[in-house]
Amino acid sequence: MEELIERLKGEIIEVLNLEDVEPEEIDADAPLFGEGLGLDSIDALELIVLLEKNYGIKIEDPKDGKKIFFSVRSMAEYITEHKGK
């Protein structure tokens, strides 16, 4: 899980072009949206594409997004749970 979290941090920095953010600066449990990294709805779309492109996971119900993308850890847990399904 910790390995996946670190990998996800790097991927988030890359797809969202967070030029000044280092992976160690991202708290795996902090909210991604609003506070924390302060991401917005366009970032959410980028993260949905990231999940599908890099992990083959498609989010069927948009309502799940809020829970899945709450933090890096919640994303990692969702990936672990759904990868290969």
Next chain:
Amino acid sequence: MSEIFINGIGAVTPQHTHDNARFLEHIEIYDHNNLRCVNPNFKEFIPPMELRRMSRIIRMGIASARISMKEAGVEMPDAIITGTGMGCVEDTEKFLISMIDNKELLLTPTSFIRSTHNTVGAQIALKLKCHNYNFTYVHRGFSFENVLQDAIMLIREGDAGNVLAGGIDETSDNHYSISGRLGFWKDKPVRNLDLLKERSNGTIAGEGSVFAMLSNVKGEKDYGRLTDIDTFISPESHLYTKQRIENFLGQSNLNPGDIDLVILGYSGDIRYDEVFDTIRNSLFSGIPAAYFKHLCGEYYTSSSFAFWLAAQILEKQFIPAVVKLDDLNPNGINNVLIYNHFMEHHHTLMLLSK
């Protein structure tokens, strides 16, 4: 009729032009044919979290717009008008390549959102929370001139007092490669300062962003006035062009002899430069002449670089040696004429006066 004063100007170009305190003191030399901008520290103009979604052209546009606004002391323009030949090429390419790579699936939104031609004007308005007139002209080699024409009409008809007007284009490797196949660029790398020494087809590619704050009231900075503008397509002969220039000057009650400096759009392409020789020899013999495309390269809105150059020369009353075509020195610089054309198709005239 209202005068059009240039109260502030900002430029991000392949030269060190973003600091108005310096005027072509250090010249950037390129030994390849695709010139890119010398960037300022964009973080001084745009917060990092906003910067991350902006491609180069948006950064260039916002930075140069803010420089011109700060200089003019204007926080909210009555109109924002931008001109671009190619728009946000890098983001457009990114989006299209992503479509091909992913078989039209899994498309990320950011590059698509930022790929439209009016993105720069829109981003400037968003940052300023400006709900006023906002327009983008996309008309190849006339794009920047159309902006100025619109600004002149808005100010003279009393619809606007302060107009933020800019011309902007970016180059990319793909754009350079595709337009190269159309014969735009020189086959072999050319040192930019030797552009006119190379007697061959093609020119060098470039890019840049120039924004000016145009106003109906004279500001603290004295970059002169935008007096008049003219555009014409594919003239039938050099004689027609000569007469067109004479008529253009006549509308401002000027003769060619009243011009203190003529800035010509020599691109180093022997197919298209002849008209500049003809005009220089027939109308402006004995009058100081300058050129500029060796500093910024050729692009659809390259005349915006000439506009910046003319405004700086009028303000500083000094012609840098690097742009001179001769050793002539005017006693004072009051009237500057810019004559440019893009690939001998889109011809433009701009008159700036003290």
